[in-house]
Amino acid sequence: MNLTDPDWRPVAFKEWQLVSDALASGEQSVILRKGGISEGKAGFQWIHDRFFLFPSLFHEQSKQVKPDADGKGRSIPDPTAPEGEVAFSVYVETIKAGRLTDWDDVLRLEPYHIWNEEIIRDRFEWGDEPGLSFAVVKAFPLDEPWILPDRKTFGGCRSWFGLPEDENGGWKKHLETAREIEPSCGLPHWLI
Numbered sequence: 001m002n003l004t005d006p007d008w009r010p011v012a013f014k015e016w017q018l019v020s021d022a023l024a025s026g027e028q029s030v031i032l033r034k035g036g037i038s039e040g041k042a043g044f045q046w047i048h049d050r051f052f053l054f055p056s057l058f059h060e061q062s063k064q065v066k067p068d069a070d071g072k073g074r075s076i077p078d079p080t081a082p083e084g085e086v087a088f089s090v091y092v093e094t095i096k097a098g099r100l101t102d103w104d105d106v107l108r109l110e111p112y113h114i115w116n117e118e119i120i121r122d123r124f125e126w127g128d129e130p131g132l133s134f135a136v137v138k139a140f141p142l143d144e145p146w147i148l149p150d151r152k153t154f155g156g157c158r159s160w161f162g163l164p165e166d167e168n169g170g171w172k173k174h175l176e177t178a179r180e181i182e183p184s185c186g187l188p189h190w191l192i
Contacts (some may be wrong), residue, residue, distance in 0.1 A: 002078075006067040006172075008050065009162065009165065010051075010052060010163040010164075010165060010171045011048050011051045011052070011160055011161065011162050011163060012051060012052045012053070012054040012088065012154075012160070012161055012162075012163050013031075013051045013052070013053055013054060013092070013159055013160060014050070014054045014056050014158070014159050014160075014161075015031065015053050015054065015055070015056060016055075016056050016058055016061040016063050016065075017055040017056060017057055017061070017076050017077070018061050018062065018074050018076060018114065019031070019061075019065075019113075019114060019115075020053040020055045020089075020090050021077070022065075022091065022113075022114045022183065023053065023137065023139040023181075024089065024090045024139055024141040025088055025181070025184075026110060026116055026139070026181045026182060026183040026184040026185065027069070027114060027183075027184060027185055028113045028183070028185060029031060029107050029112045029113075029136060029137060029138075029139075029183035029185055029186065029187050029188070030094075030112040030113050030134055030135065030136055030137070031113075031134065031135045031137055032106075032109070032113060032115065032120060032131055032132045032133070032134050033078070033123075033132065033133045033134075033135075033159065034123040034124070034126050034127065034133070044133050045133075046094065046097035046133060046135055046161060047082070047160060048094075048160060049093065049094040049097070050091070050092065050093045050094070051090075051091070051092055051160075052088040052090065052091050052092075052146070052163065052171070053088070053090040053091075053092060053155065054086065054088065054161075055086070055087065055088075055089070057076060057079070060073050060143055060157065061076065062074050062076060064115060064116055064118070064119040065114045065115055065116060065119075066114050066115070066116055071107040074114075080145055081145070081147050084149060085148065085149055085150060085152055086147070086148050086149075086150050086154060087145035087146070087147050088142070088145055088146040088147075088148065088163070088174075089142050089145035089146075090139055090140070090141055090142065091139070091141075091142060091174075091175055091178055092137045092138070092139050092140070093137065093138050093140070094135045094136070094137055095135075095136045095137060095138060095192055096135070096136045096186070096191055096192045097133070097134065097135040098134060098191070099132070099133050099134070100131060100132050100133075100134055101129070101130060103121075103124060103130070106120060106124055106132055108189075108190070109115045109134070109188055110190065111185055112136075112183075112185050112186070112187070112188050113184070120132070134191070136187060136188060136191055136192055138180050138181075138183075139180070139181050139183075140175070140178035140179060140180070140181070141178065142147060142175070142177070142178050143174075143178065143192050144174060144177075145174075145188060146168060146169070146171060146174045147168055148163070148164065148167055148168055156167050167173040
């Protein structure tokens with residue numbers, strides 16, 4: 001797929017900063033989602049197959065992920081953008097998306113993400129029907145982040161939102177030098 005397809009309209013997907021970093025480093029290759037309170041009646045849907053990651057700075061996230069490869073606890077890094085701005089530094093393409101309703105299948109994904117089992121179990125069991133939406137993804141870290149002013153449209157408990165096309169140099173120039181990261185954790189080929 002051409003990363004700079006002129007017909008594509010940029011969108012962002014909210015994800016924890018630590019997960020965004022894990023995807024960018026190749027430590028993670030799966031995104032799991034239950035849905036937010038603003039997802040509507042249908043709940044969360046993988047409505048886009050390519051997107052930028054919006055780095056959410058939810059302060060409790062470091063307690064809800066596994067230690068790093070050295071066994072050390074993770075901490076949220078200092079923001080790369082000045083206050084009042086957001087740095088979009090990871091672009092993602094979906095290889096395969098779907099829904100898992102069997103807990104044993106969700107457990108098989110453990111090597112492909114950094115969340116601890118407790119948070120995944122909570123998400124799986126939340127709501128009327130047990131299950132999680134998944135996306136097996138490939139990540140493309142940007143050489144230089146696309147910095148945009150923060151705005152109200154980035155807020156709220158929703159997973160997706162549109163991005164301006166041409167602001168701060170536009171998205172195309174940032175994707176021209178992005179390179180796919182080979183995930184060191186591998187891919188869950190049984191799902192693809």
